[in-house]
Structure formats: structure tokens, C-alpha cells
Amino acid sequence: MEGGNFVNPLTQKIGFIGGGNMAKAICEGIVSKGLVPYGQIHVSGPRIHNLTWWSERGCHATQENGSLVENADIVFISVKPHILHTAIEEIKKTHPIMHQSKLFVSILAGITLKQLEHVLSEFGGRIIRVMPNTPMTVGEGCTLISPHHSATQEDIYLVNQILSITGTCREIPENLINVAGALTSSGPAFIYMAIEALADGAVKMGLPRVLASELAAQMTLGAAKMARDTGKHTGRLKDEVCSPGGTTIQGVYALEKGGMRAAFMDAIENSTKKAAEMAGHK
Numbered sequence: 001m002e003g004g005n006f007v008n009p010l011t012q013k014i015g016f017i018g019g020g021n022m023a024k025a026i027c028e029g030i031v032s033k034g035l036v037p038y039g040q041i042h043v044s045g046p047r048i049h050n051l052t053w054w055s056e057r058g059c060h061a062t063q064e065n066g067s068l069v070e071n072a073d074i075v076f077i078s079v080k081p082h083i084l085h086t087a088i089e090e091i092k093k094t095h096p097i098m099h100q101s102k103l104f105v106s107i108l109a110g111i112t113l114k115q116l117e118h119v120l121s122e123f124g125g126r127i128i129r130v131m132p133n134t135p136m137t138v139g140e141g142c143t144l145i146s147p148h149h150s151a152t153q154e155d156i157y158l159v160n161q162i163l164s165i166t167g168t169c170r171e172i173p174e175n176l177i178n179v180a181g182a183l184t185s186s187g188p189a190f191i192y193m194a195i196e197a198l199a200d201g202a203v204k205m206g207l208p209r210v211l212a213s214e215l216a217a218q219m220t221l222g223a224a225k226m227a228r229d230t231g232k233h234t235g236r237l238k239d240e241v242c243s244p245g246g247t248t249i250q251g252v253y254a255l256e257k258g259g260m261r262a263a264f265m266d267a268i269e270n271s272t273k274k275a276a277e278m279a280g281h282k
């Protein structure tokens with residue numbers, strides 16, 4: 001699903017168990033597009049003073065994961081994967097029974113639908129596993145979604161609606177979510193490193209830092225749009241930049257000599273393997 005211009009605001013209350021980087025990115029993305037106001041967003045975390053980012057904006061913050069789940073219609077589980085059990089146990093302690101069936105959306109790397117089903121079984125809720133990325137803060141997210149069989153068509157539509165307003169949202173078989181997530185969710189870190197390294201090179205050659213960083217980011221944005229929108233193979237786009245005996249091919253040679261392609265491939269392999277390890281699969 002692609003984000004469109006017309007926004008039909010949601011009436012549902014959206015909750016986040018864990019108010020860290022990724023939860024903030026989703027919150028910023030959906031509020032800035034007008035899908036929900038801050039006042040319709042709930043968040044929980046172990047220390048209330050760590051939730052000031054949320055309360056300052058008018059979101060409802062609580063230290064109790066149980067009351068968060070009770071108050072929200074859709075619950076994004078957005079803690080670190082190793083905190084999942086603790087966070088869910090905290091709900092059970094204060095709210096062993098939920099009076100309404102909830103929609104749980106896990107953004108946890110590695111954790112499978114089977115594991116989520118097991119952990120959340122007592123709540124009888126519907127479950128969707130997603131893999132978002134932080135660029136949704138600026139409306140250019142790339143989210144993957146793998147619904148559990150407990151999720152209804154309405155649930156899937158709703159979660160698609162929420163996540164596609166901040167970029168794209170693509171349904172994917174669960175067996176591909178670790179590798180696709182390595183590309184889309186970890187990938188931004190790899191690209192930031194590339195942007196930083198390119199800017200460093202320009203600084204080394206005398207360009208002021210601020211200008212180098214700004215130009216590197218804008219250039220990357222343009223190159224990404226070319227790769228996405230022209231329909232041309234990236235190899236052809238590269239060839240169109242490389243004049244015979246020109247400047248660019250000298251840089252291409254340096255990257256090939258430095259093993260740039262193999263390094264990026266290794267990065268995706270390592271991140272994919274780590275996601276499987278997090279689920280307990282070696």
C-alpha cells in the first residue's frame with residue numbers, strides 16, 4: 001500500500017508499549033500526516049520521567065503496561081526483543097483479564113508470530129508482525145507486514161492504513177521478513193554510514209563539513225529517487241554517470257578495490273542471521 005494525499009482520520013486509540021526511537025518515529029509519522037492527534041496516542045514505559053517526549057506533545061503516558069493495553073484499541077509492542085516477556089508479564093500482573101479483544105502489532109526484530117502467539121495467548125488478541133523503519137518520521141518509511149491468522153481483514157487494512165501513511169507498507173511472507181527487514185530496517189544505518197563516509201571524503205578534499213553533509217544527503221535522496229522511479233537498472237544509472245576516462249570511474253575503481261559491494265552484502269547477511277538468532281534459531 002502507498003501513502004496517499006487524502007487522510008481519513010482514525011478514531012482508534014493507538015498505544016505503544018515502549019516509547020523509544022521506533023515508537024517515536026511511528027508516532028511522529030502518523031501525527032504529522034494528520035491520521036491521529038497526539039491526544040489519541042498512549043505510551044507506557046518503566047520510568048515516567050523518560051516519557052516526557054510523549055507527555056510534552058499531549059500523548060497519554062503511563063508506567064503501567066496493563067493500563068496502556070486496556071486503554072488502547074491497537075497496541076504496538078515496541079520494546080527491545082529481549083524485554084518482550086517482562087513487558088507482557090507486567091500486563092498480566094495488573095490486568096490478567098482484558099475485557100475487549102485487542103489488536104497487537106509487534107515491531108520486534110526476529111520474534112516470530114508463533115512466539116508472539118504463545119506470549120500473548122492469554123489475551124486472546126489478534127496479532128500482526130511488522131518491520132518498520134525510522135525514515136517514517138519524515139514520511140518515507142518502508143514497512144513490512146506479516147499478519148497472524150488471528151488478524152481479521154479489517155485489522156490488516158487498518159495497520160496498512162497506519163503504516164502506509166508514512167511511506168510504503170508491503171505484505172510479505174513471514175519467512176522473508178528477517179532478510180527483508182535487514183534491508184529495510186537496518187538498511188538506513190548502512191546508508192547513513194555511506195552518506196557520512198562520502199561527506200568525510202569531501203571534507204578530506206577541502207569541502208566544509210556542513211556543506212559536505214548537506215550535499216551528500218541531497219545527492220543520496222536524488223540517487224534513491226532515480227533508482228526507484230526511472231525504471232532503469234542501477235547498473236545502467238551508474239554507467240550514465242561514468243564518462244569514459246572521466247572522474248567518476250576513478251571513484252568506482254576505489255570502491256571496488258575497497259570491497260564495497262561485498263561489505264554491503266555481508267552487512268545484510270549478518271543482520272539477517274542476527275534476527276534469526278534473536279528468535280532462538282541459529
Ligand SMILES: NC(=O)C1=CN([C@@H]2O[C@H](COP(=O)(O)OP(=O)(O)OC[C@H]3O[C@@H](n4cnc5c(N)ncnc54)[C@H](O)[C@@H]3O)[C@@H](O)[C@H]2O)C=CC1
Binds near residue numbers: 018079080087
Ligand atoms: N530502531 C529501529 O530502527 C527499529 C527498531 N525495531 C524494533 O523496535 C523495537 C524497539 O527498538 P528501539 O525503539 O530502537 O529501542 P529503544 O531502546 O529506543 O526503545 C525501547 C523502549 O522500551 C522501553 N522499555 C524497556 N522496558 C520496558 C518495559 N518493561 N515495558 C515497557 N517499555 C519498556 C524503554 O524505556 C525504551 O523507551 C525493537 O524490538 C526493535 O527490534 C524495528 C525496526 C526498526
Ligand SMILES: O=C(O)[C@@H]1CCC=N1
Binds near residue numbers: 109186
Ligand atoms: O538493530 C536492531 O536490532 C533494530 C531492528 C531493525 C533496526 N533496528
